[in-house]
Amino acid sequence: MNNRFKFGLIGKNISYSFSKKYFTEKFQKLGLNTFRYHNYDLPEIEEFPFILYQREEDFKGFNVTIPYKESIIKYLDEVEEEALEIGAVNTIKVTLENKLIGYNTDVYGFQKSIESILKKHHKKALILGTGGASKAVSYALNKLKIEHKFVSRKGSENNFLYSDLNEKIIQKYTVIINCTPLGTHPNIEDSPNIPYQHITNKHLLFDLIYNPAETKFLKQGKKRGTITKNGYEMLELQAEKSWEIWNS
Numbered sequence: 001m002n003n004r005f006k007f008g009l010i011g012k013n014i015s016y017s018f019s020k021k022y023f024t025e026k027f028q029k030l031g032l033n034t035f036r037y038h039n040y041d042l043p044e045i046e047e048f049p050f051i052l053y054q055r056e057e058d059f060k061g062f063n064v065t066i067p068y069k070e071s072i073i074k075y076l077d078e079v080e081e082e083a084l085e086i087g088a089v090n091t092i093k094v095t096l097e098n099k100l101i102g103y104n105t106d107v108y109g110f111q112k113s114i115e116s117i118l119k120k121h122h123k124k125a126l127i128l129g130t131g132g133a134s135k136a137v138s139y140a141l142n143k144l145k146i147e148h149k150f151v152s153r154k155g156s157e158n159n160f161l162y163s164d165l166n167e168k169i170i171q172k173y174t175v176i177i178n179c180t181p182l183g184t185h186p187n188i189e190d191s192p193n194i195p196y197q198h199i200t201n202k203h204l205l206f207d208l209i210y211n212p213a214e215t216k217f218l219k220q221g222k223k224r225g226t227i228t229k230n231g232y233e234m235l236e237l238q239a240e241k242s243w244e245i246w247n248s
Helices: 018-029 045-054 071-075 080-088 107-117 131-143 165-174 216-223 232-246
Strands: 006-011 035-039 058-064 089-094 100-103 124-128 145-154 159-161 175-178 205-208 228-230
Touching: 006 018, 006 045, 018 035, 018 232, 045 071, 058 232, 071 100, 080 089, 080 100, 080 131, 107 205, 107 232, 124 131, 124 165, 131 145, 205 216, 216 228
Parallel strands: 006 035, 006 058, 124 145, 124 175, 145 159, 175 205, 205 228
Antiparallel strands: 058 089, 089 100
């Protein structure tokens, strides 16, 4: 009999977390009264093993969020192929033998969430930020056959610098996805430094942030008639996928 009942979120500054509330409500709905979901707010990823060793046979799975989606990998016994290619893990399954297997459900969540709002002319995308989430977004865009470039503060081959962005680039790249934490509550006046004046109603702005529901980034787009979407549905979809993996 599998008596595992503990789940958790690994991250930093995660008191605002979506996952804990989502899964606690899910357990209640399903009548899983013994199941528990905890936030593990770690100042350093090196503390991760200490959580496990408390009572490892109680754990069934973890979610992983900023900033540990990449650095968690070294603690895992196995990483599923897609997550390995992406280089980021946001879901961990703990097997009965206490093996840790890493997955990436962000790809699934993002792809399903953006697919329904894409138009035929959305052929090129800019990904703002280069962290673990942006890698999953890039992987999903490849699956959707949408050409894309990253935008970051440091230059590299497939990147634009924020200072490179001009009218010509913005007009060509009609999908813009914010994978940075800029604009997250409580810093709701922040937004990525892009030339919003060149955005038109041909654009689609997608923000992985869900709190607030409408970030300054999305508001700037809406003002110019763009399609906008926040990260809430993506989170729900990836959470459901995690649940599926833990129970498989």
